[in-house]
Amino acid sequence: MANSIVVIGGVACGPKAASRARRLDPTAEITLIERGELLSYAGCGMPYYIQGEIATTDELMSTPAGVVRDAAFFKNVKAIRCLGRTLAERIDRKQKLVEVVSLESGEKSAIPYDKLVLATGADAVLPPIPGADLKNVFRLNHPYDAEGIRTAVTDGCQHAVIVGAGLIGLEVAEALKARGLSVSMVEMMPTVVPALLDADMAYHLQKHLGAKGVTVHTGTKVASFEGDDTGHVTAVITDTCRIEADLVLIAIGVRPNVTLARDAGLDIGDTGAIKVNAQMQTSDPDIYAGGDCVENIHRLTGQPCYVPLGSTANKHGRVIGDNITGGNTTFPGVLGTVIFKAFDVNVGRVGLSEKDCVKLDIAFLVALTPGPDRAHYYPTAKPMVLKVISHAQTGKLLGVQAVGAGDVAKRIDIAATALSYGAMTQDLAELDLAYAPPFSSAVDLLAHAANVIDNKAKGVALAISPVGLKAKLDAGDDFVLLDVRSPKEVAAMPFTDARVINIPLGMLRTRLAELPRDKEIITFCKISVRGYEAQRILNGEGFDNVCFLDGGLMAWPYPMTAAVTK
Amino acid sequence: MANSIVVIGGVACGPKAASRARRLDPTAEITLIERGELLSYAGCGMPYYIQGEIATTDELMSTPAGVVRDAAFFKNVKAIRCLGRTLAERIDRKQKLVEVVSLESGEKSAIPYDKLVLATGADAVLPPIPGADLKNVFRLNHPYDAEGIRTAVTDGCQHAVIVGAGLIGLEVAEALKARGLSVSMVEMMPTVVPALLDADMAYHLQKHLGAKGVTVHTGTKVASFEGDDTGHVTAVITDTCRIEADLVLIAIGVRPNVTLARDAGLDIGDTGAIKVNAQMQTSDPDIYAGGDCVENIHRLTGQPCYVPLGSTANKHGRVIGDNITGGNTTFPGVLGTVIFKAFDVNVGRVGLSEKDCVKLDIAFLVALTPGPDRAHYYPTAKPMVLKVISHAQTGKLLGVQAVGAGDVAKRIDIAATALSYGAMTQDLAELDLAYAPPFSSAVDLLAHAANVIDNKAKGVALAISPVGLKAKLDAGDDFVLLDVRSPKEVAAMPFTDARVINIPLGMLRTRLAELPRDKEIITFCKISVRGYEAQRILNGEGFDNVCFLDGGLMAWPYPMTAAVTK
Numbered sequence A, B: 001m002a003n004s005i006v007v008i009g010g011v012a013c014g015p016k017a018a019s020r021a022r023r024l025d026p027t028a029e030i031t032l033i034e035r036g037e038l039l040s041y042a043g044c045g046m047p048y049y050i051q052g053e054i055a056t057t058d059e060l061m062s063t064p065a066g067v068v069r070d071a072a073f074f075k076n077v078k079a080i081r082c083l084g085r086t087l088a089e090r091i092d093r094k095q096k097l098v099e100v101v102s103l104e105s106g107e108k109s110a111i112p113y114d115k116l117v118l119a120t121g122a123d124a125v126l127p128p129i130p131g132a133d134l135k136n137v138f139r140l141n142h143p144y145d146a147e148g149i150r151t152a153v154t155d156g157c158q159h160a161v162i163v164g165a166g167l168i169g170l171e172v173a174e175a176l177k178a179r180g181l182s183v184s185m186v187e188m189m190p191t192v193v194p195a196l197l198d199a200d201m202a203y204h205l206q207k208h209l210g211a212k213g214v215t216v217h218t219g220t221k222v223a224s225f226e227g228d229d230t231g232h233v234t235a236v237i238t239d240t241c242r243i244e245a246d247l248v249l250i251a252i253g254v255r256p257n258v259t260l261a262r263d264a265g266l267d268i269g270d271t272g273a274i275k276v277n278a279q280m281q282t283s284d285p286d287i288y289a290g291g292d293c294v295e296n297i298h299r300l301t302g303q304p305c306y307v308p309l310g311s312t313a314n315k316h317g318r319v320i321g322d323n324i325t326g327g328n329t330t331f332p333g334v335l336g337t338v339i340f341k342a343f344d345v346n347v348g349r350v351g352l353s354e355k356d357c358v359k360l361d362i363a364f365l366v367a368l369t370p371g372p373d374r375a376h377y378y379p380t381a382k383p384m385v386l387k388v389i390s391h392a393q394t395g396k397l398l399g400v401q402a403v404g405a406g407d408v409a410k411r412i413d414i415a416a417t418a419l420s421y422g423a424m425t426q427d428l429a430e431l432d433l434a435y436a437p438p439f440s441s442a443v444d445l446l447a448h449a450a451n452v453i454d455n456k457a458k459g460v461a462l463a464i465s466p467v468g469l470k471a472k473l474d475a476g477d478d479f480v481l482l483d484v485r486s487p488k489e490v491a492a493m494p495f496t497d498a499r500v501i502n503i504p505l506g507m508l509r510t511r512l513a514e515l516p517r518d519k520e521i522i523t524f525c526k527i528s529v530r531g532y533e534a535q536r537i538l539n540g541e542g543f544d545n546v547c548f549l550d551g552g553l554m555a556w557p558y559p560m561t562a563a564v565t566k
Helices: A015-024 A045-049 A057-062 A071-078 A143-154 A167-178 A199-211 A258-264 A309-325 A354-360 A408-419 A445-457 A465-474 A487-492 A529-540 B013-024 B043-051 B056-060 B069-076 B143-154 B167-178 B199-212 B257-262 B310-323 B354-360 B408-420 B445-457 B466-474 B487-492 B529-540
Strands: A005-009 A031-033 A080-083 A088-090 A097-102 A108-112 A115-118 A122-124 A159-163 A180-185 A215-217 A222-227 A233-238 A242-244 A247-250 A255-256 A287-289 A338-342 A345-351 A363-372 A383-391 A399-406 A480-483 A500-502 A521-524 A546-549 B003-008 B029-031 B081-083 B088-093 B097-102 B108-112 B115-118 B122-124 B158-161 B182-186 B215-217 B221-226 B232-239 B241-242 B247-250 B254-256 B287-289 B337-343 B345-352 B364-372 B383-391 B397-404 B480-483 B501-502 B521-524 B545-549
Touching: A005 A015, A005 A108, A015 A071, A015 A115, A015 B529, A045 A057, A045 A143, A045 A167, A071 A080, A088 A258, A097 B364, A122 A167, A143 A167, A143 A247, A143 B143, A159 A167, A159 A242, A159 B029, A167 A247, A180 A233, A180 B466, A199 A215, A199 A338, A199 A383, A199 A399, A199 B247, A233 A247, A242 A500, A247 B115, A247 B122, A338 A408, A345 A408, A345 B257, A354 A363, A354 A383, A354 A399, A363 A445, A383 A408, A383 A445, A383 B241, A399 A408, A408 A445, A408 B408, A521 A529, A529 A546, A529 B013, B003 B013, B013 B029, B013 B069, B013 B115, B013 B310, B043 B056, B043 B143, B056 B143, B069 B081, B088 B257, B122 B408, B143 B167, B158 B167, B158 B241, B167 B182, B167 B247, B167 B337, B182 B232, B199 B241, B199 B337, B199 B345, B199 B397, B199 B466, B232 B247, B337 B408, B345 B408, B354 B364, B354 B383, B354 B397, B364 B445, B383 B445, B397 B408, B408 B445, B521 B529, B529 B545
Parallel strands: A005 A031, A005 A115, A031 A080, A115 A287, A159 A180, A159 A247, A180 A215, A480 A500, A480 A521, A521 A546, B003 B029, B003 B115, B029 B081, B115 B287, B158 B182, B158 B247, B182 B215, B480 B501, B480 B521, B521 B545
Antiparallel strands: A088 A097, A097 A108, A122 A255, A222 A233, A233 A242, A338 A345, A345 A399, A363 A383, A383 A399, B088 B097, B097 B108, B122 B254, B221 B232, B232 B241, B337 B345, B345 B397, B364 B383, B383 B397
């Protein structure tokens, strides 16, 4: 008897599992069930469709060779039976049947399975906010939503408000700004992308959004949406202000679709997503699940986490395809890797953040290393700020975050690879990374960060974080802020505070008499390399209360004027 | 007594070792000896100076903050005594003295050391070719050489010949082409960059050079250089042709400067470079060496190799700086990672090539996976060809090569990181790499390649290499070449051979009768994904002599017309 495989969900993991199964088992009977019409679309491309960089949603559903992945494609190429506009209503685990209903005809039927795959995805969260059902209030779940937003723009919408400054919100903010709309963002938490970046890194992104004309309201809650007689949205009311709006996107996160699984009695994890083992099996060994409806194991903590991503869904699909055709393949888990582009900056993170470490009660060391992403003399070099987090006791690499116009993706991927092998932070300094001026510096920022952490661990480098210095400045503490930049640099980017003394690094050894020996000295420069050198020089000369500002002014997220001047 | 440290060589490793030592030991007496005038310059930036992308050689000697790293800089900032234009003539290991002579005054002296560091670098090889001493015949050793070439261009040179199609040769070819010169390259070996890429990958680069107007003569030996009455070069005479030239660059490789070390009786390795242990100590425990004058251990083979690079020199410098001030730091070796840009393509490699594997008698599997470097629907996506080499028995990752306009650097660095941990090839498919359409595909090319190798190892995917198919075509073998692309694609990029049958993949299952069951069938498409799918379909339908062309037409390095047509 042929192996009967039923797959529920036709976006990423589902089609992948079905296709892989077909390639491995030419005789299997494979049925793919999808509640919508569309199959195998690139959901991550929707913001670019809204922006107009991608002309039609067809492009999101095409193979690289330009073939649209529709039901005919799956039938002809893969010999997979596709049931579109079909809802899976119930799983009968005893009889091994899936009960489905056609959304076209209302006809019900039951499909028998030997192996069942749940790839039911996730839906954007719809908060219980009054007015959320007004016209031109969108979520971004589906290419239809993207088409709706694009139509609203074409119809003349001018003032967009995006609720939630997460990944999707930021991508759509850029798309709408490019289409000429005014864009405001409302975020409940104190910083943008609060789930992804630590505050010190998120500030750099927020600054950039401001520079690009996006008004960001952090720490702000939406109370309601107002509409006009025609039922169209006209304003967003928050706990602090009223923002005019004719287009609203609610992008406060997604929630896994687990109803079918829960109703069937399958285990649901604490994250709210379906629990699976390394083989992607649910608590029923004949039912597999993957993609945005399942939770993953974090490779660093060993704990379940919910990080829905298209790349992960594809990996799940392949593992499932193997295992439902007699294979035994495992999925090793995730690292919480995320990357996105927001206007001219790239933002990425992998592993644990400082916030995560605090939550998990892990003692850590941090390096903040801003700098160019390739040889500083190479014309296309672009800046970025890198943050590397290391385990204080074991020296293990814990996480990396990066924000900037520079090549963030490469550093995040190097870190993701290293983290997969339980890397020590110092390993990053020893990797034989590809070096040539158009691509990197002789000492890559990652290697530099690892060296900074090595110096900190050995007590050679003594630093204060931007957050720490800001607190001292605001508290009006008495100390010396030693600026070791050249007069030209100081003139171009002054740091205004009465506590600042400027002695260029090259003169420091001859002008030591200008510095007090009874006060704390905090040194700084543009990127912290000279600040550190100054700290070492002063230590060598017997100054014993010296540290440098981590990351220098390039990593300083606050205004260059201190809040309090003596 | 203060630790007396003497460092010979002022370019990369030397200044790094000296600076690191200073930061760790404020009381050490540190002397830096350099035969030239310049200190701490970015040698890798010289081609960009020739091109004019960098205005002055000063930029190559500046810190990111714009401070020139000259003797005054080292004295004022680092309290390091610099002796420029000073030649170290002899090491007296018994007395622990370095005998030096000032190239300005001729004065001789002896400098005592507790720890000595050799960072004597490498020089470009000057082959014994008649006429190599003519004017406007250059090597590229030093910023002076770059200035000489730039002056020759400014003076009106029009026809450049570059001897050696290695990394430096290619970078300068691009620079000179950009300056408007005609450029020919003469390479003794059968392909360009023979030390870096396998032939199947080198062909893609060679094709691109041709498209950019560079005439490449491979398999060609230079016999002599001709000059005119004024002693200027006028032509390059090879074993096959005469090439007009008023500017010649000889770039056939570099040789480590080991005279001082050899004369002092220090161990020299089989590579011709100085032998050092993991602490970067020579056979004399008080003498360290690093940078382009030493050999490295290859992390995969455990064998010594000679791969001089600025990035490695910097790492050596830090390790040496630690160890000459009482630390115990080790250098783990290299992976032969190389990257460069040649016009619009990026070229990279890491680990072992197919050639290396043959030499080392390692059985291997290969995946050739061309494709876009990010989501294929994203507007900035650019193509590349990736080659992944895996150990046939152990499944370990052995090496990666890549050529193309796409983001080669990221893939090479991911592979370099994975190789540092003894990665299995399949690991590449399981890494949680950063995914978003502007940066990568949901299934990255590296993951795809790992999956292809997994399929090959399991006997699911059966492929023939481009080299293998070319041989069969040329031999006039009888088989079917099944092109499964769409008619539109075939029309745009036809593959002309009488053995070709075109059945688009979507029709294959219904048109099986058109295919012979008694002949070998070789399937192909643009990138090999559909070619592989066709192989699986045919296998499922009982065709048992089927394979697909690895990498499809995008990885096919030969003309699209077969040499022999029936």
